[in-house]
Amino acid sequence: MASPRPPAVAMRGIHKRFGAVQANQDVDLTVPAGTVHGIVGENGAGKSTLMSVLYGFYAADAGDIAIDGQPLRIASARDAIAAGIGMVHQHFMLVDDFSALDNVLLGAEPHWQLPRARAALRARLDALMAQTGLAVRLDRPVAQLPVGERQRLEILKALVRGARILILDEPTAVLTPQETDQLFGVLRTLRVQGTTILLITHKLREIMALCDAVTVMRAGRVVLDTAVADTSVDALAQAMVGRRVNLGRDAHAAQPGAALLRAEHLTWRDALGVPRVDDVSLALHAGEIVGIAGVSGNGQSELLELLSGLRAPQQGRLNLGGQTFEPGHWLDPRRARALKLAHVPEDRHARALVMDFPAWESAVLGYHRWPAFCRRGFMRAAAMRDATVAMMQGYDVRPPDPGLSSRKFSGGNQQKLVLAREAWAQPQVLLVGQPTRGVDIGAIEAIHARLRALRDAGGAVLVVSSELDEVLALADRVIVMNAGRIAGERPVALCDETTLGRLMAGLGTTEAAHA
Amino acid sequence: TPAVVYDLGGKFDKSFNEAAYRGAERWKQETGKTYLDFEIANATQREQAMRRMADRGANPIVGVGFSQGSTVAKTAKAYPKLQFAIIDDVVDLPNVQSILFKEHEGSFLVGMMAALASKTGKVGFVGGMDIPLIRKFQCGYAQGARHANPKVEVLAAMTGTTPAAWGDPARGGELAKAQFAKGVDVVFAAAGGTGVGVYQAAKDAGKLAIGVDSNQNHLQPGTMLTSMVKRVDVAVFNAFQGVKPGVSALGLKEGGVDVAMDEHNAKLVTPEMKAKVDAARADIIAGRIQVVDYMAKNACPI
Amino acid sequence: MHDGDALPRWMDLLLLPLINLTLAMAVAGLVVWGVGQDPWQVLTLLVQGAFGSRSGIGYTLYYATTFVFTGLAVAVAVHGGLFNIGAEGQALMGGLGAGLVALWWSDALPAPLMLPLMVLAAMAFGAAWAAVPGALQAWRGSHVVITTIMFNFIASALLAWLMVNVLKEPGNMTVESRAFADSALMPGVHVLLGALGVDWPATPLNLSLLLAVAAAVLVWLYLWKSGAGYALRTVGFSPSAALYGGIAPAGGIVSAMALSGALAGLVGVNEIAGVHGRLLLDFVAGAGFAGIAVALIGRNHPLGVWAAALLFGALYQGGAEIAFEVPGFSRDMVFMLQGLIVLFAGALSHLAAPWLLRLLRMARPREVAHG
Amino acid sequence: MDELQLGALIASSLRMATPLVLCALAGVLSERAGVIDLGLEGKMLMAAFAAGAAGAASGSFAVALAAALAVGVAMSMLHGWGCVTHRGDQVVMGMALTLTAGGLTVVLGLAWFELGGQTPPLPDALRLRPLWAVDPATLPAGLRGLALALGSHNALVYGSFAAVAAVWWLLYRTRFGLRLRATGENPAMVDAAGVSVAGMRYAALALNGVLAALAGLYLVMALNASFSPNMTAGRGYMALAAMIFGKWHPVGALAACLLFGFLDASAIQLQGAALPAWLGGGEVPVQAIQALPYVLTVVLLAGFIGRSRAPAALGRPYVKAR
Ligand SMILES: Nc1ncnc2c1ncn2[C@@H]1O[C@H](COP(=O)(O)OP(=O)(O)OP(=O)(O)O)[C@@H](O)[C@H]1O
Ligand SMILES: Nc1ncnc2c1ncn2[C@@H]1O[C@H](COP(=O)(O)OP(=O)(O)OP(=O)(O)O)[C@@H](O)[C@H]1O
Numbered sequence A: 001m002a003s004p005r006p007p008a009v010a011m012r013g014i015h016k017r018f019g020a021v022q023a024n025q026d027v028d029l030t031v032p033a034g035t036v037h038g039i040v041g042e043n044g045a046g047k048s049t050l051m052s053v054l055y056g057f058y059a060a061d062a063g064d065i066a067i068d069g070q071p072l073r074i075a076s077a078r079d080a081i082a083a084g085i086g087m088v089h090q091h092f093m094l095v096d097d098f099s100a101l102d103n104v105l106l107g108a109e110p111h112w113q114l115p116r117a118r119a120a121l122r123a124r125l126d127a128l129m130a131q132t133g134l135a136v137r138l139d140r141p142v143a144q145l146p147v148g149e150r151q152r153l154e155i156l157k158a159l160v161r162g163a164r165i166l167i168l169d170e171p172t173a174v175l176t177p178q179e180t181d182q183l184f185g186v187l188r189t190l191r192v193q194g195t196t197i198l199l200i201t202h203k204l205r206e207i208m209a210l211c212d213a214v215t216v217m218r219a220g221r222v223v224l225d226t227a228v229a230d231t232s233v234d235a236l237a238q239a240m241v242g243r244r245v246n247l248g249r250d251a252h253a254a255q256p257g258a259a260l261l262r263a264e265h266l267t268w269r270d271a272l273g274v275p276r277v278d279d280v281s282l283a284l285h286a287g288e289i290v291g292i293a294g295v296s297g298n299g300q301s302e303l304l305e306l307l308s309g310l311r312a313p314q315q316g317r318l319n320l321g322g323q324t325f326e327p328g329h330w331l332d333p334r335r336a337r338a339l340k341l342a343h344v345p346e347d348r349h350a351r352a353l354v355m356d357f358p359a360w361e362s363a364v365l366g367y368h369r370w371p372a373f374c375r376r377g378f379m380r381a382a383a384m385r386d387a388t389v390a391m392m393q394g395y396d397v398r399p400p401d402p403g404l405s406s407r408k409f410s411g412g413n414q415q416k417l418v419l420a421r422e423a424w425a426q427p428q429v430l431l432v433g434q435p436t437r438g439v440d441i442g443a444i445e446a447i448h449a450r451l452r453a454l455r456d457a458g459g460a461v462l463v464v465s466s467e468l469d470e471v472l473a474l475a476d477r478v479i480v481m482n483a484g485r486i487a488g489e490r491p492v493a494l495c496d497e498t499t500l501g502r503l504m505a506g507l508g509t510t511e512a513a514h515a
Numbered sequence B: 001t002p003a004v005v006y007d008l009g010g011k012f013d014k015s016f017n018e019a020a021y022r023g024a025e026r027w028k029q030e031t032g033k034t035y036l037d038f039e040i041a042n043a044t045q046r047e048q049a050m051r052r053m054a055d056r057g058a059n060p061i062v063g064v065g066f067s068q069g070s071t072v073a074k075t076a077k078a079y080p081k082l083q084f085a086i087i088d089d090v091v092d093l094p095n096v097q098s099i100l101f102k103e104h105e106g107s108f109l110v111g112m113m114a115a116l117a118s119k120t121g122k123v124g125f126v127g128g129m130d131i132p133l134i135r136k137f138q139c140g141y142a143q144g145a146r147h148a149n150p151k152v153e154v155l156a157a158m159t160g161t162t163p164a165a166w167g168d169p170a171r172g173g174e175l176a177k178a179q180f181a182k183g184v185d186v187v188f189a190a191a192g193g194t195g196v197g198v199y200q201a202a203k204d205a206g207k208l209a210i211g212v213d214s215n216q217n218h219l220q221p222g223t224m225l226t227s228m229v230k231r232v233d234v235a236v237f238n239a240f241q242g243v244k245p246g247v248s249a250l251g252l253k254e255g256g257v258d259v260a261m262d263e264h265n266a267k268l269v270t271p272e273m274k275a276k277v278d279a280a281r282a283d284i285i286a287g288r289i290q291v292v293d294y295m296a297k298n299a300c301p302i
Numbered sequence C: 001m002h003d004g005d006a007l008p009r010w011m012d013l014l015l016l017p018l019i020n021l022t023l024a025m026a027v028a029g030l031v032v033w034g035v036g037q038d039p040w041q042v043l044t045l046l047v048q049g050a051f052g053s054r055s056g057i058g059y060t061l062y063y064a065t066t067f068v069f070t071g072l073a074v075a076v077a078v079h080g081g082l083f084n085i086g087a088e089g090q091a092l093m094g095g096l097g098a099g100l101v102a103l104w105w106s107d108a109l110p111a112p113l114m115l116p117l118m119v120l121a122a123m124a125f126g127a128a129w130a131a132v133p134g135a136l137q138a139w140r141g142s143h144v145v146i147t148t149i150m151f152n153f154i155a156s157a158l159l160a161w162l163m164v165n166v167l168k169e170p171g172n173m174t175v176e177s178r179a180f181a182d183s184a185l186m187p188g189v190h191v192l193l194g195a196l197g198v199d200w201p202a203t204p205l206n207l208s209l210l211l212a213v214a215a216a217v218l219v220w221l222y223l224w225k226s227g228a229g230y231a232l233r234t235v236g237f238s239p240s241a242a243l244y245g246g247i248a249p250a251g252g253i254v255s256a257m258a259l260s261g262a263l264a265g266l267v268g269v270n271e272i273a274g275v276h277g278r279l280l281l282d283f284v285a286g287a288g289f290a291g292i293a294v295a296l297i298g299r300n301h302p303l304g305v306w307a308a309a310l311l312f313g314a315l316y317q318g319g320a321e322i323a324f325e326v327p328g329f330s331r332d333m334v335f336m337l338q339g340l341i342v343l344f345a346g347a348l349s350h351l352a353a354p355w356l357l358r359l360l361r362m363a364r365p366r367e368v369a370h371g
Numbered sequence D: 001m002d003e004l005q006l007g008a009l010i011a012s013s014l015r016m017a018t019p020l021v022l023c024a025l026a027g028v029l030s031e032r033a034g035v036i037d038l039g040l041e042g043k044m045l046m047a048a049f050a051a052g053a054a055g056a057a058s059g060s061f062a063v064a065l066a067a068a069l070a071v072g073v074a075m076s077m078l079h080g081w082g083c084v085t086h087r088g089d090q091v092v093m094g095m096a097l098t099l100t101a102g103g104l105t106v107v108l109g110l111a112w113f114e115l116g117g118q119t120p121p122l123p124d125a126l127r128l129r130p131l132w133a134v135d136p137a138t139l140p141a142g143l144r145g146l147a148l149a150l151g152s153h154n155a156l157v158y159g160s161f162a163a164v165a166a167v168w169w170l171l172y173r174t175r176f177g178l179r180l181r182a183t184g185e186n187p188a189m190v191d192a193a194g195v196s197v198a199g200m201r202y203a204a205l206a207l208n209g210v211l212a213a214l215a216g217l218y219l220v221m222a223l224n225a226s227f228s229p230n231m232t233a234g235r236g237y238m239a240l241a242a243m244i245f246g247k248w249h250p251v252g253a254l255a256a257c258l259l260f261g262f263l264d265a266s267a268i269q270l271q272g273a274a275l276p277a278w279l280g281g282g283e284v285p286v287q288a289i290q291a292l293p294y295v296l297t298v299v300l301l302a303g304f305i306g307r308s309r310a311p312a313a314l315g316r317p318y319v320k321a322r
């Protein structure tokens, strides 16, 4: 692959920080012209941020960029576009009630009069669609297009601008295998024509199939940078998931008891009718921790919201605390708590805490109507503070100051506080989403210990995490989700990172592959 | 020192309040003494203004406009030692002089002139707020028009039912235009600040208009046929000189109302028009013509 | 949202509003100076007029009472995440409510029954007039800002129609209802003080003042001590967290608006029962919009609202006084200042924050801990 | 109601609708770019004052026009500085502009002209007169009403209709319009496409200022002959209502404005008129007619008569984040 030309993209020592999160840390990235370069990494590893920096969407805190050997200051997307960079963003950048054509038109108008501009661009698009086989109904409002077609539209948008350097951030996440193959065909021809392509994906098979070289990121840093020829899916899965520390599992295995929660054939479709949770059935038994592994965006979040009553499915039924719920009358958070089901949501900033409340007010959210905290319509401030202090001590929340604004606690301490609150109610069923996202090691171990304690006290715990080693460290039973369905389920004893990595990446298990 | 409290619309409404203002100014020039005045910004302020004047020992205190009636009554009760005057309303208290005008008499005369000047035989009336006082204008106007030309058609419209109707030139203009469309070629506006819009419309459409309260002939020379002047200035001046408790009604005889003749409308007023008007004035003063006062029976013969 | 770089509480709650206020004052001062008046003289006159005499103080407190009601109204809505521009119309309706019961029963009922009845009626009417937009927002998603504006106009039209066609006293040319019987008149403070042997000049200041104090205390209790208040503030800060906590945002929105409207409605008591003793058209006179500025300056806290209301009461009273003293000066100066305050304390509220932070950093460098 | 009266009523409706149309178009432009404009009332008022004051002082139409435009645009730029640059709350910002304008105009008016906040009446040279004088009498029956209704207007009345076409063309037929609409729907996308969101919003506000200024000019030079305090009398909000009622579309807004103008005109002319017997007689409830536009708008907003969808990003300051 080594080409005489200078590298198309050369990023050096890129740093990017969001508030307290270090999204990119001293990242180097070199991509020879006319090659396809893959970037993989766990959720939050910093892939999109890095690409957004290259595209001028975010300004890096430090580091410099050279395009085709020329040092370049990319202050805005305009500069990037001028430098021949095009990007397909991870999250759709479309106006729903514009026609597909107008969406492509925006910012790339060949003429200041729309009718002419449309005509001119339509011609080019038709040619491009014919050539690439990426079909999009140009006159439909985007709102009426299925997700796959929107993704194709995004790709056309980038291509029609004639980008010499094309960034694709998880373009295949919502494409069918056939569509994906089509896309890859296009990308290959582009490569032949000399276009340089950066591809972000969670599907390792795609890397192997298409890329010349691959960079693996973790926690904002580059952990591996190699030619695809010299690596393998398993090696990548290893590097991606990594082993931060060995959060050793505790010795004694669980003795699952009666089923405390049983869900059958849950199906939830989004506004576009796409099933995000697809016929999922599962049971949680007393005294076990069930882990749900999977790349985020494969339906785990929605499943969690269904089970906690934040969302009602179109199909399926749920048994909890001797009651049965069906789409007509679904569970709601208040009832759930009454039935001793507690929920630590994924997004603690938006849901679990009221950031502007002092800790002692956030610490009763959801239980504020319980007699412990509310008598004759009035809040019992003293009781609330005492309870909060107790929670903070019990879960080692720092600083142990109930008066501090919830916002001011670090991510990990916020998480500990939420966990403490949900444990306070002594639930029988505990649903936990991303227990340790953005949390440092010390906090992680503490949190894991608490979850195990809850299990050993006879509770049923469901943990959803996009960090595999966490699932492996915690769960007694592992469920892997992919594309809204249950891709596999097995006791943790029979799990190894490679198998799970493959299941998550949507490849069958090794056996299946060999068979 | 005397004091005057103008009503909503302000002392520069080119009409009612402005007349009062001129009276006060004249008093100031002739006596060389100063006076206090205040323009209220909203209903809530009326009482505060009055009391404020009273507290500063102002005496007498003149309230301009019927809407000050209840306030004057309140304040006069609270300050029995001070003298008050109220214009256009009756407050029955020993220390209050209530000054009324026989607007119907003046309106009668301008009504005549309107009918005489009209070529289409249709004359219009635009009132401000729909209240008995304004109907009084309208009724006198209609009687005068009929007196001059029995076949004349009188179209009347009121601007509104709330005080806003006193200061809405745009509406006034629209009302006038509507009447012009129906063939009216002389319009009398008894509508305070709203009148300005009426006169403007008349000018734009090349019709004649009649002013009210102050002599407004100068506003649109060539368009203003005349003005039904209501000598509020005289009333204020006299009140400043000294308040005579009780009700006093000023008509043609007392020189309280009249038609304005000056260089601005000289060209518009023909000699025989003038002659007829002077005759009618004499007859009214002599009682040979009885002009019906709408407010007397809350009804108009026409 | 700027996370780490937040100002210390006292700066945020005290210094910033003061700075914004000063900025507004400064700009207003420029205008005053520009039109050839001496800003300093105007300011001194303003202060004297507001606090220089006992009657001045009386008027100041009377205006403040009204602004406390509208200020609290806006503030309560804000805590529910709503921007209620409708206090003006809600106050009108409150006055209508108070007026109607007074016209119907003031001859029959004694004051101890009549006055509470009027207060309740005022609150009920105001609440109803605000609850409708609230409900439309909660269940139909129609933006409460727009609907409340519309309701202001509808309210004034409705009142005008009622006054002209139904309530207007026959014979009287002014558009005002007949005077209520004495039982419907909120006792003036000077009367009570007189009864206690204290001689106090007659001002419109009436017992509604106590109502305003009570309202502030109750609002404080409601917002920060009651379960309903807890739910309301949760909805206001984060609807998604409210859902998670089993709080239905819709209910919070409607109740917030209703309470807001009830508070605004109390303006009717201060003006109609307290001062005029009869129903008239334009007794709110912009107090509803002033409430927005009051709430912004008062940082939506009852205590702050009271402080800001006093400030505005002083501005209105002082402004009126200036109109007496300085020829060619009108109280519109105060309306302008009011607008500028909304500008600097509302839209540009954090104009000064970066500077303050820099000063702070210089004062004590790098201290933001890292967990 | 005969031909002439009908003609007069329609003519009056158009005169009343004109400032609403201009203002509503101003609203369409800024809100389509994602900036709520509660400042219309204030912008119109300030521009009206500028036109009145400059006109009276200079006696020159050009000066008056320039003053109005300058002030209108300046107000809009202040608006942008607060909402776009400083990301202040757009609703509060609009209120601030309106409240300030209400006070400032009177203060300056008092100080400069001492006419109780009014400006001196403008000389005829500065007034917008009907383009041609129509005397219905001279026309054959059947044409009179028509002539009166459509032929008796000044340049700005016809201009406002042209403005509707122009704004429609700008929004739906030009690159600028495409970008402007996208800015109100999905700023992040506009940014990613290499177009400055702030730039688009400032541009939209500038045009918004121009149109609001013309509306103010019309009040002073056509509807009245001088500036008087708070002469906008809520027209800014009425225009906002019309814009919403017209679903943020120039033509829709025009239709709404015509409806509102008609209601306004008929409210004026029906003042004191008697209801027909089959409506129970009695006086026409003018206040009801006046309140109708607001009631209709609320009903529409509540989705009881069709839905009116605001631009997706309306009211949200643009910050780079997801
Ligand atoms: N605009 C932003 N504001 C605040 N934090 C952000 C922003 N964008 C990214 N982050 C944070 O930076 C870190 C890296 O985010 P990024 O999107 O680059 O990860 P990623 O590798 O793309 O993850 P994924 O695979 O889920 O797309 C995450 O912790 C994320 O929460
Ligand atoms: N939004 C915020 N506002 C104010 N201070 C903050 C905010 N976020 C973080 N901090 C402060 O910055 C420090 C670092 O925050 P961060 O969330 O990165 O903690 P951390 O290093 O991840 O530790 P942990 O593992 O506990 O999350 C915290 O201790 C907290 O005091």
Ligand SMILES: [Mg+2]
Pocket: A047, A048, A049, A090, A169
């Ligand atoms: Mg990403």
Ligand SMILES: [Mg+2]
Pocket: A410, A411, A412, A438, A439, A440
């Ligand atoms: Mg952290």
